[in-house]
Amino acid sequence: MAQQEQLPGLQLTRAVTALPSADQARRGVISTLRKRLGFAKPLLEALFSIEARVAEAWVSGAHHRLFLAQWGIFPVPEFFDHKIGLYWMWKARRSPHGVERGVFSLLALAPGCKALELCCGDGFNAHFFYSIRVGSMLSVDFDPKAIAHARKHFRAENVTYEIADIRTQMPHGVFDNIVWDAAIEHFTEQEIAEIMGNIKTRLTPTGILSGFTIVERADGKKMLPHHEYEFKSKDDLARFFRPHFRNVKVFETIYPDRHNLYFWASDGVVPFMDEWKYATN
Numbered sequence: 001m002a003q004q005e006q007l008p009g010l011q012l013t014r015a016v017t018a019l020p021s022a023d024q025a026r027r028g029v030i031s032t033l034r035k036r037l038g039f040a041k042p043l044l045e046a047l048f049s050i051e052a053r054v055a056e057a058w059v060s061g062a063h064h065r066l067f068l069a070q071w072g073i074f075p076v077p078e079f080f081d082h083k084i085g086l087y088w089m090w091k092a093r094r095s096p097h098g099v100e101r102g103v104f105s106l107l108a109l110a111p112g113c114k115a116l117e118l119c120c121g122d123g124f125n126a127h128f129f130y131s132i133r134v135g136s137m138l139s140v141d142f143d144p145k146a147i148a149h150a151r152k153h154f155r156a157e158n159v160t161y162e163i164a165d166i167r168t169q170m171p172h173g174v175f176d177n178i179v180w181d182a183a184i185e186h187f188t189e190q191e192i193a194e195i196m197g198n199i200k201t202r203l204t205p206t207g208i209l210s211g212f213t214i215v216e217r218a219d220g221k222k223m224l225p226h227h228e229y230e231f232k233s234k235d236d237l238a239r240f241f242r243p244h245f246r247n248v249k250v251f252e253t254i255y256p257d258r259h260n261l262y263f264w265a266s267d268g269v270v271p272f273m274d275e276w277k278y279a280t281n
């Protein structure tokens with residue numbers, strides 16, 4: 001763009017051309033390259049697609065081997081490395097339930113909320129699902145290995161990982177959301193009842209407790225040796241929330257290898273109630 005500038009004392013007028021900013025110049029170069037590289041697109045696509053398939057096979061195989069080492073040899077861990085699910089198990093078993101819990105709890109999180117995650121395990125869900133929405137999240141687990149793993153693999157500026165046994169060291173503070181995924185079954189009925197009271201006193205008046213657990217197998221065999229109490233049905237799980245919360249929603253998803261239960265509990269609005277502002281009625 002040219003403009004007229006009056007130079008003091010010289011009584012001269014000259015045209016000044018505004019130079020493009022560094023950002024404009026960079027965008028110009030990129031735009032030119034995008035047009036000029038058109039001739040090489042089929043070759044580059046073919047090349048990178050071969051690379052992606054080789055990398056996929058390698059990363060999947062590596063995570064399968066990691067799974068065999070972690071779960072095939074005793075002692076088995078109490079938490080699951082969800083990268084195994086992401087890179088190997090999801091495709092190998094065609095089972096999407098590993099992502100359900102993150103999605104369903106995410107529905108209960110209001111943008112910018114202050115959240116507490118109980119029994120966070122490897123930190124995968126805090127990072128891949130919750131950190132995008134929360135203002136802050138405190139994620140706790142009593143296993144130092146789980147917390148070390150989470151800090152190493154799933155660092156996010158708004159998530160803090162701490163060691164705490166929630167039977168005796170429930171974090172203090174008041175939270176808009178408490179997430180308790182894949183862990184309520186690791187406690188006895190008596191412990192669940194006590195922890196539920198502690199959860200209630202840490203939630204805001206409209207705060208939401210959300211999470212996931214499983215229904216026990218038909219043959220009565222425990223899904224994991226660490227499980228203390230596996231639930232019989234949706235109602236069997238809901239009975240722990242009803243004394244504390246006005247609105248309780250428990251729902252299930254059923255797969256050939258497992259029967260999942262999800263829950264939202266609150267004195268305020270839970271997802272898909274008529275008043276829930278993120279959906280039409």
Ligand SMILES: C[S@@+](CC[C@H](N)C(=O)[O-])C[C@H]1O[C@@H](n2cnc3c(N)ncnc32)[C@H](O)[C@@H]1O
Pocket residue numbers: 078079080101118119120121122125140141142143146164165166167180181182183186
């Ligand atoms: C199956 S893992 C679930 C981890 C994670 N929430 C997820 O969805 O993948 C159960 C977790 O509960 C933790 N846990 C069990 N008892 C606990 C307790 N008393 N206090 C804190 N964490 C506990 C275990 O260490 C483990 O990481």
